[in-house]
Amino acid sequence: MATLNDVKQQNKQAIIKLLFLEKILSKKRLALSLGLSFASLTNLCKELFDEGLIIEKEAIISSKAGRREIALEINKNLKKIIGITINKKTTTILVSDLSFNILNSVTIETQSSDQFYLDNIINAINKISQKFSLSNLNILGISICIEGITEGIYNNKIWTPPLNIVEYLTQKLNLIVVMDNDIRCNAMFEYIYNQEPNFIFIKYLETGINGAVILDGMILHNQNSTIVDIGHTIVNTAEEYCDICKRKGCLEKAISFATILSFAKEHFQYDHILVNLCENNPDNITITKIVEAVELGSIIFNKLFKKIASYFAISLINTITIINIKKVILLGTLFNSNRFCTYLKSNLLEYELYDIWQNIEIRTQDNNVLAPIALGINKFVFEHYNIKNLLLND
Numbered sequence: 001m002a003t004l005n006d007v008k009q010q011n012k013q014a015i016i017k018l019l020f021l022e023k024i025l026s027k028k029r030l031a032l033s034l035g036l037s038f039a040s041l042t043n044l045c046k047e048l049f050d051e052g053l054i055i056e057k058e059a060i061i062s063s064k065a066g067r068r069e070i071a072l073e074i075n076k077n078l079k080k081i082i083g084i085t086i087n088k089k090t091t092t093i094l095v096s097d098l099s100f101n102i103l104n105s106v107t108i109e110t111q112s113s114d115q116f117y118l119d120n121i122i123n124a125i126n127k128i129s130q131k132f133s134l135s136n137l138n139i140l141g142i143s144i145c146i147e148g149i150t151e152g153i154y155n156n157k158i159w160t161p162p163l164n165i166v167e168y169l170t171q172k173l174n175l176i177v178v179m180d181n182d183i184r185c186n187a188m189f190e191y192i193y194n195q196e197p198n199f200i201f202i203k204y205l206e207t208g209i210n211g212a213v214i215l216d217g218m219i220l221h222n223q224n225s226t227i228v229d230i231g232h233t234i235v236n237t238a239e240e241y242c243d244i245c246k247r248k249g250c251l252e253k254a255i256s257f258a259t260i261l262s263f264a265k266e267h268f269q270y271d272h273i274l275v276n277l278c279e280n281n282p283d284n285i286t287i288t289k290i291v292e293a294v295e296l297g298s299i300i301f302n303k304l305f306k307k308i309a310s311y312f313a314i315s316l317i318n319t320i321t322i323i324n325i326k327k328v329i330l331l332g333t334l335f336n337s338n339r340f341c342t343y344l345k346s347n348l349l350e351y352e353l354y355d356i357w358q359n360i361e362i363r364t365q366d367n368n369v370l371a372p373i374a375l376g377i378n379k380f381v382f383e384h385y386n387i388k389n390l391l392l393n394d
Contacts (some may be wrong), residue, residue: 008044011034011036011040011044012044012047012048013382014034015030015034015041015044015045015048015054016048016053016054016074016381016382017217017381017382018030018033018034019054019072019073019074020074020098020192020377020381020382021192021195021217022195023073024057024071024072024073025071025072025073026069026070026071026072027041027042027045027069027070027072028069029069030045030072045072052075052078053074053075053078054072054073054074054075055072055073055074055075056070056071056072057070057071057072057073074098076097076098076099077097077098078098079098079138079139079140080095080096080097080103080132080134080138080139080140081095081096081097081098081139081140081141081142081143081372081373081376081377081380082094082095082125082128082139082141082142082143082175082376083095083096083142083143083144083145083369083370083371083372083373083375083376084121084142084143084144084145084372085144085145085146085182085368085369085371085372086110086144086145086146086147086155086158086165087110087146087147087158087182087207087368088110088147088158089109089110090107090108090109090110091107091108091109091110091117091121092105092106092107092369093105093106093107093108093121093124093125093128094106094128094369094373095128095129095132095134095139096370096373098377098381100193100370100373100374102369102370103128103132104128104131104132105369106124106127106128108120108121108124110158112159114159114163118163118165118168118169118172121165121169122169122172122173125142125173136173136174136175139175140176140376140380140381141175141176141177141178141376141379141380142169142173142175142176142177142178142376143177143178143179143372143373143375143376143379143380144165144166144177144178144179144180144372144375145179145180145181145182145185145186145368145371145372145375146158146179146180146181146182147181147182147207148181148182149181150179150180150181152166152178152179152180153166153167153179155179155181165177165179166178166179176380178375178376178379178380180219180375182203182207182368182371183201183203183210183211183212184212184219184375185368185371185372185374185375186201186203186212186331186366186367186368186371187199187201187212187213187214187219187329188214188219188371188374188375188378189367189370189371189373189374190214190329191214191217191374191378192374192377192378193367193370193374196214196327196329197214197216197217198214198215198216198325198327199213199214199325199327199328199329200212200213200228200319200320200323200325200327200328200329201213201214201228201328201329201331202228202230202316202319202328202329202330202331202332203331203332203366204312204330204331204332204333204334204335205257205331205332205333205366206257206287206333208231208252208256209230209231209251209252209255209256210228210229210230210231211228211229211230211231211319212228213228213323213325215325217382219378228319228323229245230251230315230316230319231250231251231252231256232244232245232247232250232251232252233250233251233315233318233319234247234248234249234250234251235249235250235251235254235311235314235315236249236254236311237249239253239254240253241253251311251312251315254308254311255307255308255311255312257287257333260287260290260304260308261285261287261290263304264282264285264290264301265282265285267300268282268285270300271293271298271299271300271301273293273296273297273298273301274289274290274293274298274300274301277289277292277293277296287333287334288333288336291333291334291336291337291340294337294339294340295337295338295339302339305334305337305339305340305343306343308334308340308343309340309343309344309346309347310343310347312344312347313344313347313348313351314347314351316328316348316356317348317351317352317356320356326356326359327359327361328356328359328360328361329360329361329363330360330361330362330363331362331363331364331365331366332363332364333364335362335363335364336364341362345357
């Protein structure tokens with residue numbers, strides 16, 4: 001049973017989260033939004049103000065007569081977060097404030113030699129900490145955004161056997177360390193930075209076709225950490241079996257970047273536009289050049305993009321139907337192509353009479369570098385508000 005102190009902590013956490021998402025609010029707006037009495041809200045805000053967690057801003061401008069309300073906001077300079085983004089090739093380490101302002105970042109090579117690699121990460125963190133006079137007293141923790149499936153401790157895609165980077169960094173640096181996969185971290189960034197509380201997030205990049213769901217500001221999980229496994233939904237049984245899911249004609253097998261590049265090399269000599277873009281060298285073929293060829297009017301690759309858009313539309317409609325969240329955010333290189341987006345929109349309108357496209361937002365730039373900061377804010381501030389962690393002096 002929750003104690004009065006538990007309730008107080010929960011209410012303070014709710015105030016912090018709401019202020020973080022809404023940026024600036026008055027006490028009256030906070031009280032109305034959270035269902036608290038103005039007196040209770042005032043007492044809680046006084047504690048948060050005394051603790052340095054919130055600060056007062058200039059009075060809110062209003063057309064109504066009477067005393068103007070004082071604006072409150074989170075003190076986003078209170079502490080810093082160290083974010084680490086790991087993929088198969090590179091590892092980026094950065095330090096940021098709670099407003100996603102990057103103070104410094106370094107990138108190192110991701111290596112299979114666990115001890116040497118982990119020590120390189122620690123050395124990079126120590127150098128950044130020394131440069132900005134950071135210590136355990138003004139760092140909330142370390143948050144890791146990693147490519148591939150993870151349950152928060154291990155990752156099977158980057159290292160074999162799996163490497164327990166969380167435990168190692170925790171022991172060596174005496175800081176709280178959390179980790180999640182890049183898809184969910186990106187989705188959390190969308191939630192916090194762009195204030196989207198409910199949406200399906202789908203990423204279509206070289207690394208694959210994956211998704212995540214944000215529901216009421218919470219990342220949804222299942223035992224396999226793959227709530228939106230859109231990449232392995234079957235779209236055409238005439239296609240080959242997928243090596244990963246063992247399904248015949250899944251979306252990943254049909255339209256992955258590897259499949260597109262293989263098709264491009266096979267048909268390279270028949271498309272003069274791509275030949276010219278690649279200077280008559282098939283080794284120069286990239287997804288970006290294929291997109292450019294499509295925009296320049298390549299018949300072969302426009303036909304391919306129409307087929308890809310059709311498959312993607314089928315999987316997207318099925319995903320929206322199952323998850324039952326209408327808002328969708330799509331991120332990927334192919335969405336740089338106006339023609340691909342046109343084909344996708346056309347297929348969505350053809351396959352379902354409800355206008356799905358009106359609820360879709362396109363992202364062409366990957367925010368992987370800032371994604372671990374979003375994970376850190378969610379874990380250290382939203383989910384596990386603890387005054388001992390947030391205050392400057394433990």
